[in-house]
Amino acid sequence: MSELARLGLVEARARLRRREISAVELTRACLEAMERGRHLNAFITETPDRALAMAEAADARLARGAGGLLEGLPVAVKDLFCTAGVRTTAGSKILANFVPPYESTVTARLWAEGAVLLGKTNLDEFAMGSSNTTSAFGPVINPWTPPGREPPLVPGGSSGGSAAAVAGFLCPAATGTDTGGSIRQPASFCGIVGIKPTYGRCSRFGIVAFASSLDQAGAFARSVEDAALLLQAMAGFDPKDGTSADLPVPDWSGGLSGRVKGLRIGIPREYRLDGMPAEIEALWAKGADWLRAQGAELVEVSLPHTRYALPTYYIVAPAEASSNLARYDGMRYGLRVPGRDLVDTYKRTRGAGFGAEVRRRILIGTYVLSAGYYDAYYLKAQKVRRKIVQDFEAAFTRCDALLTPTAPSAAFAIGEKSDDPVSMYLNDVFTVTVNLAGLPGISVPAGVSASGLPLGLQVIGRPWDEATILDVARALEEAAAFRALPPGAPEA
Numbered sequence: 001m002s003e004l005a006r007l008g009l010v011e012a013r014a015r016l017r018r019r020e021i022s023a024v025e026l027t028r029a030c031l032e033a034m035e036r037g038r039h040l041n042a043f044i045t046e047t048p049d050r051a052l053a054m055a056e057a058a059d060a061r062l063a064r065g066a067g068g069l070l071e072g073l074p075v076a077v078k079d080l081f082c083t084a085g086v087r088t089t090a091g092s093k094i095l096a097n098f099v100p101p102y103e104s105t106v107t108a109r110l111w112a113e114g115a116v117l118l119g120k121t122n123l124d125e126f127a128m129g130s131s132n133t134t135s136a137f138g139p140v141i142n143p144w145t146p147p148g149r150e151p152p153l154v155p156g157g158s159s160g161g162s163a164a165a166v167a168g169f170l171c172p173a174a175t176g177t178d179t180g181g182s183i184r185q186p187a188s189f190c191g192i193v194g195i196k197p198t199y200g201r202c203s204r205f206g207i208v209a210f211a212s213s214l215d216q217a218g219a220f221a222r223s224v225e226d227a228a229l230l231l232q233a234m235a236g237f238d239p240k241d242g243t244s245a246d247l248p249v250p251d252w253s254g255g256l257s258g259r260v261k262g263l264r265i266g267i268p269r270e271y272r273l274d275g276m277p278a279e280i281e282a283l284w285a286k287g288a289d290w291l292r293a294q295g296a297e298l299v300e301v302s303l304p305h306t307r308y309a310l311p312t313y314y315i316v317a318p319a320e321a322s323s324n325l326a327r328y329d330g331m332r333y334g335l336r337v338p339g340r341d342l343v344d345t346y347k348r349t350r351g352a353g354f355g356a357e358v359r360r361r362i363l364i365g366t367y368v369l370s371a372g373y374y375d376a377y378y379l380k381a382q383k384v385r386r387k388i389v390q391d392f393e394a395a396f397t398r399c400d401a402l403l404t405p406t407a408p409s410a411a412f413a414i415g416e417k418s419d420d421p422v423s424m425y426l427n428d429v430f431t432v433t434v435n436l437a438g439l440p441g442i443s444v445p446a447g448v449s450a451s452g453l454p455l456g457l458q459v460i461g462r463p464w465d466e467a468t469i470l471d472v473a474r475a476l477e478e479a480a481a482f483r484a485l486p487p488g489a490p491e492a
Helices: 009-017 023-036 048-063 105-112 160-167 184-190 224-234 278-293 304-327 342-353 356-369 374-395 421-428 432-437 466-480
Strands: 043-046 074-078 116-121 173-178 193-196 216-221 264-268 297-301 401-405 441-448 454-461
Touching: 009 023, 009 224, 023 043, 023 048, 023 074, 023 116, 043 160, 048 116, 074 105, 074 160, 105 116, 105 173, 105 224, 116 160, 160 173, 160 184, 160 216, 173 193, 173 224, 184 193, 184 441, 184 454, 193 224, 193 466, 216 224, 224 441, 224 466, 264 278, 278 297, 278 401, 278 441, 278 454, 278 466, 304 356, 304 374, 304 432, 356 374, 374 432, 401 466, 441 466, 454 466
Parallel strands: 074 116, 074 173, 264 297, 264 401
Antiparallel strands: 043 116, 173 216, 193 216, 193 441, 401 454, 441 454
16 A cells, blocks of 8 residues: 555546546555554544545546546645535634534535545644644644654644645645745645645635735645646635636646746845855755756846845734634634633633634734834835835846745754744745745755755746746756655655
């Protein structure tokens, strides 16, 4: 079964269609891998019975020569996507027993295309974090943690459960969400591919909201081709989401060429940070050389407002979070802790239901939206956000895509930065600008650190131009030839 657990989406799809394997066999292999990999704590809820039933139905459709884009392919879903009849917690105690009566648009699209639900993956509570240590269900362990290492390594966040599940060969692919880097950073830490599409490309309906103007669904996989296939099934216009773009979904998977000859690749000078590790700088330069060798032209560009991106993000995101999380009051669903009166019930419920990081961000957000501070903080942050968008618009007059590091370091140990929230927030330094500008971005594993941990490179594209960043990412993937595996991974 270990051989089946190694299969990616595209290869598994081909073998399913040739009837060399069955969807039930493939699903059982993943369920067995999930059982062996429970020490990673990648899943909050496993759905083995549902998965096997979906796999049997997929086999029946395949036998008739029918089936969708993902027919019979098992996937994991970040526990931020509402799944009808399956517990959806957002990694929080306040939603620990919430079972939605409806389906998110993204997951509904996956099931319509024949995908099989393996379970719901762990995450930072309400997607707030860069380490997957704030979950009410315990931290996720990075599969790259060396045997016996204490404390273990974080997988990145907030979509760390999805990243760990894919990197640990528990599933071939998984969904994630990205508000400030929550797909790309864990992809880098776990040595896999993670793509965040343009804001509005995937519906947000049925995704538990963190920051509505920043949140976007995306995909994890072990190859660029697999990520393109999963994203293709997830994307599309949704009239239930007012921010959804009424645009056709290209055939990203079928049109993937990996050709970069003639493309202009921008290198933003402001991403060369003081104190950035030499190995990150060296990998970035190597990535540029790989693209140049394949016929791309490298040009230096300027994104002058990059230095304001983190403070802008950590005003806008908490402000939107404080508004979105006001609905969790113990009255309609989720946890309720009775108090002396209505207000006391609100206080007790929210105090017991929300973790420390979520409470911190609610307080920050409420402060920056309060009378007397709105103009000084929130309004000014929105003005700077517009300047960041304009920086990218100017840069893309000179280039077709941008190449940057994904994260400023390799994976760090659990607890290493927990006492310093600012240090934790700095993990998003290369990724938050993409969310503030609503752009597509992808992380590709491109090398390893001195300690043997994976490092990623990020490609950023124009709005709606996922095709170009996928081709650039494929070119990097082929040049890097990243073949390293986490300890204990199934051998080829």
